[in-house]
Amino acid sequence: TSTKTKIANFEFDNCIMNAAGVLCYDKDELAKILNSAAGTFVTKTATLEPREGNPEPRYHDTRLGSINSMGLPNLGFDYYLDYLLELKKTHPKRTFFFSLVGMSQNDTHTLLRKVQESNFDGITELNLSCPNVPGKPQIAYDLETTEKLLTDIFSYFKKPLGIKLPPYFDLVHFDQAAAVFNKFPLSFVNCVNSIGNGIIIEDEKVVIKPKNGFGGIGGEYVKPTALANVHAFYQRLKPSIQIIGTGGILSGRDAFEHILCGASMVQIGTTLHKEGVSAFSRITSELKEIMEKKGYKSIEEFKGKLKYL
Numbered sequence: 001t002s003t004k005t006k007i008a009n010f011e012f013d014n015c016i017m018n019a020a021g022v023l024c025y026d027k028d029e030l031a032k033i034l035n036s037a038a039g040t041f042v043t044k045t046a047t048l049e050p051r052e053g054n055p056e057p058r059y060h061d062t063r064l065g066s067i068n069s070m071g072l073p074n075l076g077f078d079y080y081l082d083y084l085l086e087l088k089k090t091h092p093k094r095t096f097f098f099s100l101v102g103m104s105q106n107d108t109h110t111l112l113r114k115v116q117e118s119n120f121d122g123i124t125e126l127n128l129s130c131p132n133v134p135g136k137p138q139i140a141y142d143l144e145t146t147e148k149l150l151t152d153i154f155s156y157f158k159k160p161l162g163i164k165l166p167p168y169f170d171l172v173h174f175d176q177a178a179a180v181f182n183k184f185p186l187s188f189v190n191c192v193n194s195i196g197n198g199i200i201i202e203d204e205k206v207v208i209k210p211k212n213g214f215g216g217i218g219g220e221y222v223k224p225t226a227l228a229n230v231h232a233f234y235q236r237l238k239p240s241i242q243i244i245g246t247g248g249i250l251s252g253r254d255a256f257e258h259i260l261c262g263a264s265m266v267q268i269g270t271t272l273h274k275e276g277v278s279a280f281s282r283i284t285s286e287l288k289e290i291m292e293k294k295g296y297k298s299i300e301e302f303k304g305k306l307k308y309l
């Protein structure tokens with residue numbers, strides 16, 4: 001029984017990895033994932049210049065998940081590109097994900113042109129769904145802007161590229177979004193980012209400082225929404241666009257359900273933040289146990305095979 005997978009024709013010996021933003025801020029954190037049971041890693045979303053992010057406290061765990069309004073803190077594009085190019089030398093056989101987004105459309109093009117011209121030969125994840133930069137909407141909720149951006153990008157960007165999406169909550173929105181994405185040679189869509197702008201309260205007070213306590217929600221709270229987005233896009237997108245499933249994965253059972261809905265790779269966020277990299281080996285062995293019980297030798301045997309009543 002193997003939990004191996006392929007994304008954009010790259011092979012990974014495990015279909016479980018981190019979600020951008022968690023345990024991926026610097027080389028030390030990324031090395032922990034590199035040396036764990038995770039199949040690969042994605043970097044913290046990088047912007048052109050380094051960013052401090054929002055005032056703290058800006059992340060809070062709860063019994064059922066997490067809330068964050070980090071505000072895109074990162075060490076800047078060049079830091080992550082340098083590290084990714086270093087890894088080409090020390091780990092030539094491995095493929096990694098580079099998450100990025102510009103603070104403007106121009107910045108996004110500047111970033112992607114730099115990737116295009118660089119020796120980076122991994123997979124780029126364009127983050128169209130950061131909910132926590134005050135004054136900046138989640139790009140992928142504006143399908144006209146998203147279509148224009150992707151049209152411009154694919155006029156010059158020729159390396160594997162996927163997009164990180166916010167959750168959608170309306171079947172017509174799934175139809176409209178899929179119709180846009182199907183126009184482009186995307187390698188994957190990653191469903192879902194945190195559910196934007198929830199509030200967690202303790203006694204009479206919010207638990208994070210930015211935005212008067214409004215922040216992205218992750219963890220158990222979001223699994224039904226994450227599964228629905230994975231499956232909705234799996235049903236609607238052309239087969240060449242794969243699905244990465246993110247959201248609410250605490251166990252092998254949750255990973256199994258994401259794959260059943262159509263995910264070719266699953267990403268762990270809140271659970272990784274709470275448990276550390278041992279979550280990767282635990283969830284992988286739980287998933288393998290489920291597969292063995294059901295007689296599945298690979299994830300291909302049950303991927304997307306969600307049964308209806």
Ligand SMILES: O=C(O)c1[nH]c(=O)[nH]c(=O)c1I
Pocket residue numbers: 021045068069070071072073127129130131132133193194216
């Ligand atoms: O606040 C953040 O840094 C953040 N937080 C999220 O929950 N999702 C994102 O894509 C980002 I860029």
